[in-house]
Amino acid sequence: MKERTCCGTIDKKDIDNDILLQGWVDARRDHGELLFIHLRDWTGIVQVVFQETESKELFEQSRDLREEFCITITGRVVMRQAGTENPSLTTGDVEVMASSLTLLNAARQLPFQISEKAMTVGASISTPANVAEDLRLQYRYLDLRRPSIQQNLKTRHRMIKKARELLDEHGFIEIETPSLTRSTPEGARDYIVPSRVHESAFYALPQSPQLFKQLLMISGMERYYQVARCFRDEDLRPNRQPEFTQLDIEAAFVDENFICGLIEKIIIRMFMEAGISLPHPFPKISHTDAIATTGSDRPDLRFGLRFIHATDLFARTSYSIFQQVLKRGGHIIGINVKGQSEALSKNVLQNEYARHVVPGFGGKGMTWMRVADGKLDSNIVQFFSDSEQSAIIERFRCEDGDVLMIVADPSYEMTTRVLGQLRLHVAHRLGLVPENTWRPVWVTDFPLFDPTDDGGVTSTHHPFTSPDRTDFDPTDTHDLLQLKSRAYDIVINGEELGGGSIRIDNYKTQEKIFTALGLSQKDIDEKFGFFINALEYGAPPHGGIALGIDRMVSMALGTASIRDVIAFPKNRSAFCPLTRAPSVVSHAQLDELGLLNTGSPEKTTQTDEKSLLDTLSWVSRIGVGDDEHPVMEQAVDEAQALARQVLSQKCDDDPVFSAIQIENRTRPGKSPVEHPAAADGGLLAHAPAIKGDFFKVANIIE
Numbered sequence: 001m002k003e004r005t006c007c008g009t010i011d012k013k014d015i016d017n018d019i020l021l022q023g024w025v026d027a028r029r030d031h032g033e034l035l036f037i038h039l040r041d042w043t044g045i046v047q048v049v050f051q052e053t054e055s056k057e058l059f060e061q062s063r064d065l066r067e068e069f070c071i072t073i074t075g076r077v078v079m080r081q082a083g084t085e086n087p088s089l090t091t092g093d094v095e096v097m098a099s100s101l102t103l104l105n106a107a108r109q110l111p112f113q114i115s116e117k118a119m120t121v122g123a124s125i126s127t128p129a130n131v132a133e134d135l136r137l138q139y140r141y142l143d144l145r146r147p148s149i150q151q152n153l154k155t156r157h158r159m160i161k162k163a164r165e166l167l168d169e170h171g172f173i174e175i176e177t178p179s180l181t182r183s184t185p186e187g188a189r190d191y192i193v194p195s196r197v198h199e200s201a202f203y204a205l206p207q208s209p210q211l212f213k214q215l216l217m218i219s220g221m222e223r224y225y226q227v228a229r230c231f232r233d234e235d236l237r238p239n240r241q242p243e244f245t246q247l248d249i250e251a252a253f254v255d256e257n258f259i260c261g262l263i264e265k266i267i268i269r270m271f272m273e274a275g276i277s278l279p280h281p282f283p284k285i286s287h288t289d290a291i292a293t294t295g296s297d298r299p300d301l302r303f304g305l306r307f308i309h310a311t312d313l314f315a316r317t318s319y320s321i322f323q324q325v326l327k328r329g330g331h332i333i334g335i336n337v338k339g340q341s342e343a344l345s346k347n348v349l350q351n352e353y354a355r356h357v358v359p360g361f362g363g364k365g366m367t368w369m370r371v372a373d374g375k376l377d378s379n380i381v382q383f384f385s386d387s388e389q390s391a392i393i394e395r396f397r398c399e400d401g402d403v404l405m406i407v408a409d410p411s412y413e414m415t416t417r418v419l420g421q422l423r424l425h426v427a428h429r430l431g432l433v434p435e436n437t438w439r440p441v442w443v444t445d446f447p448l449f450d451p452t453d454d455g456g457v458t459s460t461h462h463p464f465t466s467p468d469r470t471d472f473d474p475t476d477t478h479d480l481l482q483l484k485s486r487a488y489d490i491v492i493n494g495e496e497l498g499g500g501s502i503r504i505d506n507y508k509t510q511e512k513i514f515t516a517l518g519l520s521q522k523d524i525d526e527k528f529g530f531f532i533n534a535l536e537y538g539a540p541p542h543g544g545i546a547l548g549i550d551r552m553v554s555m556a557l558g559t560a561s562i563r564d565v566i567a568f569p570k571n572r573s574a575f576c577p578l579t580r581a582p583s584v585v586s587h588a589q590l591d592e593l594g595l596l597n598t599g600s601p602e603k604t605t606q607t608d609e610k611s612l613l614d615t616l617s618w619v620s621r622i623g624v625g626d627d628e629h630p631v632m633e634q635a636v637d638e639a640q641a642l643a644r645q646v647l648s649q650k651c652d653d654d655p656v657f658s659a660i661q662i663e664n665r666t667r668p669g670k671s672p673v674e675h676p677a678a679a680d681g682g683l684l685a686h687a688p689a690i691k692g693d694f695f696k697v698a699n700i701i702e
């Protein structure tokens with residue numbers, strides 16, 4: 001076979017060469033005596049010409065070509081005629097005069113247009129955005145033929161390669177950890193996998209390799225990394241995938257500075273691969289300061305609008321809304337939207353922001369003021385004294401044309417969160433977010449715990465994160481909420497791209513953390529005993545981080561969604577339109593896995609779309625109206641639950657078994673009458689076995 005030339009590499013150096021090309025027909029244009037095709041492979045596109053005058057047979061053959069036919073061409077490279085060059089192709093100065101054509105495989109009618117390059121200058125072209133995403137994902141193998149998506153995957157590959165190179169330079173080695181494992185808590189639900197061999201037992205897919213990477217440090221494998229697939233069953237959100245890829249890193253005998261320094265280098269190199277030069281060194285901001293200045297632990301620092309705290313200015317105010325808030329120990333914080341009073345009219349501020357936008361963020365309202373002629377102007381300015389007004393002007397550094405937006409609430413968390421969302425909303429609406437600007441920042445000194453609704457605590461990151469001190473009382477919630485963690489998150493342009501921490505390396509502290517999280521000693525032993533044990537064998541100090549590869553590549557490439565940088569993503573409903581996963585499984589499969597008696601098989605065993613209720617009503621010839629459906633559905637569910645309970649009971653050890661609560665039932669108004677034989681024992685006289693007040697009956701349910 002003649003050596004293949006790749007379409008995208010052809011240029012003037014190849015003029016007069018006879019070459020062999022293989023690829024797909026990207027587009028075709030039939031001019032009667034001339035037929036042009038764009039031949040595409042993954043390096044690019046070149047124009048191929050078939051001329052009736054050269055070979056009638058070949059020309060006829062070429063007329064059968066359709067888009068996405070896979071073909072082999074031989075031909076000679078020539079310059080295009082002056083004036084017919086196509087500047088949108090890198091090979092646009094040349095073309096290939098075909099001398100043979102072999103059809104490798106034809107393609108069916110396409111579900112959507114794949115070609116992204118017009119054959120004639122100025123003609124409109126297709127973009128992935130024009131096609132419904134589920135259709136793209138259903139035919140992902142066609143969607144992936146688009147050069148733009150192929151480019152994303154190539155850049156992704158190169159970015160990961162850079163990270164691997166740098167880690168290798170720093171002595172890290174790549175080690176794989178198991179996918180079938182125990183739960184690793186990262187705050188999401190687990191995907192679980194039933195074991196056939198160990199009946200009724202399940203593996204969990206890893207939410208992260210956290211425990212294994214720490215075990216590797218304890219093992220003395222001092223520098224580890226992995227391009228790791230992680231699985232988290234979380235609520236659906238637009239840019240979330242149930243499985244995603246992390247660059248997972250851990251090192252022993254290191255501190256925060258080592259990890260942050262290393263990661264900075266990795267991120268800079270990875271972004272460089274996508275043509276972006278990140279400003280460095282990356283600044284650090286404490287969690288407290290991030291909240292106090294931007295209302296977010298993922299601060300977007302591309303624009304100003306930093307918070308201005310003004311609670312103290314209103315200690316003696318007669319403005320009743322502020323008075324109420326301050327009486328309850330509240331907070332008054334605002335932003336100064338500089339020079340935007342034209343864009344933010346009174347009407348917009350009052351009727352849009354105060355009435356709708358801010359309440360939409362969960363806030364009760366918003367106080368606004370505009371600055372004109374050196375004075376404040378709004379619907380409530382008259383409630384502020386002159387000295388309050390001057391204090392506001394000074395604190396907010398007001399100038400004519402400025403707009404103040406102020407949020408007041410008894411809760412600091414609520415005030416900062418609402419104002420934080422307002423800050424982002426205003427910045428995006430007014431176009432204050434500069435394009436092609438990159439503002440990486442480390443967020444540090446997080447609280448170790450967040451409070452839960454039931455008065456307990458939950459880990460802000462995960463339970464293996466080292467606290468800033470170890471003398472805490474695990475039963476004292478107040479004390480626990482004061483603890484800071486040795487964690488760090490890397491945030492770029494308001495998006496968290498990764499996070500990690502220095503870990504707990506002492507088993508006693510680790511046990512205290514589990515206790516603080518409400519785990520009993522039994523739970524700790526059962527779930528994490530193996531890990532606590534390992535910590536008891538001379539664990540080194542260690543720490544690490546994980547970077548979200550999908551997010552990072554998506555950000556560097558500016559794609560609308562992370563799905564555009566993943567070869568086979570799930571859609572927004574965590575469903576794969578290509579393979580149609582997740583899918584129902586057969587009764588036999590569940591049976592083989594021993595799942596019929598333990599799980600909830602009634603939903604998963606249906607092999608058709610009909611619900612059990614529909615089947616039952618059809619079999620029994622009883623019509624069930626739409627309004628009766630929910631009630632009947634519940635009755636069927638209860639009956640099934642009862643049946644499962646009966647089936648799962650092992651009656652062998654205990655002769656007494658009752659599936660439903662036993663109670664005497666009588667008509668309303670009547671009291672139960674007891675047969676004399678029940679009282680004198682005659683009723684049980686002939687029972688084969690008696691226990692308490694019950695007698696044994698033959699086991700009739702297998």
Ligand code: ASP
Nearest residue numbers: 208210500501544545546
């Ligand atoms: N395991 C953490 C995560 O997946 C990262 C880390 O702490 O290294 O978010």
